[in-house]
Amino acid sequence: KQEVTQIPAALSVPEGENLxxxxxxxxxxxxxxxxxxxxxxxGLTSLLLIQSSQREQTSGRLNxxxxxxxGRSTLYIAASQPGDSATYLxxxxxxxxxxxxxxxxxxxxxxx
Amino acid sequence: GAGVSQSPSNKVTxxxxxxxxxxxxxxxxxxxYWYRQSLGQGLEFxxxxxxxxxxxxxxxxxxxxxxxxxxxxxxxLTIQRTQQEDSAVYLCASSPGQTDEKLFFGSGTQLSxx
Numbered sequence: 001k002q003e004v005t006q007i008p009a010a011l012s013v014p015e016g017e018n019l020x021x022x023x024x025x026x027x028x029x030x031x032x033x034x035x036x037x038x039x040x041x042x043g044l045t046s047l048l049l050i051q052s053s054q055r056e057q058t059s060g061r062l063n064x065x066x067x068x069x070x071g072r073s074t075l076y077i078a079a080s081q082p083g084d085s086a087t088y089l090x091x092x093x094x095x096x097x098x099x100x101x102x103x104x105x106x107x108x109x110x111x112x
Numbered sequence: 113g114a115g116v117s118q119s120p121s122n123k124v125t126x127x128x129x130x131x132x133x134x135x136x137x138x139x140x141x142x143x144x145y146w147y148r149q150s151l152g153q154g155l156e157f158x159x160x161x162x163x164x165x166x167x168x169x170x171x172x173x174x175x176x177x178x179x180x181x182x183x184x185x186x187x188x189l190t191i192q193r194t195q196q197e198d199s200a201v202y203l204c205a206s207s208p209g210q211t212d213e214k215l216f217f218g219s220g221t222q223l224s225x226x
Contacts, residue, residue: 104154
């Protein structure tokens, strides 16, 4: 049974800091892994998708990596800004032929 | 359409009534997923479709919950005899399929059972 765990559950840092969010999973059959952000009262916005043949993806100040051997993914946020405050969720790993399991999320707060 | 569309955005119902929640995926997306998010909680998987078939219904909480998808497009999640514990945000997502697994979410339906 696939389990996805996110650590920490909550994080508060001052503006400008670099930070790392962690996602670990138990299923060794690793396919794709996706990171999302969710703002309060809103739906989910996709941030980065790491496909099975990839090890990392970058978009602006965000970098996500996938380590299949250790069953972990990290989301790195550089030079954090107050607008980055949200809940960050990871989903997977998954393929189109499977259900997609989400972690419980990391609630991030960036202090001005 | 431009994105995943869910309707209604808000639904208030009385305990014991049936409700139907609708999801219009992005045109051409073959995979469709339903999730439930209770207040302050993570996403709970309910069911997913590949085309019109539902290979995995294991997340449906009880036999009061059912879902269908027709024409490989629109999906309806039906909750019969609603209970107060059914109150949550119901989220739908779609994905293009095997060549590109990126998930796109709708804004959700906020269901309140009084």
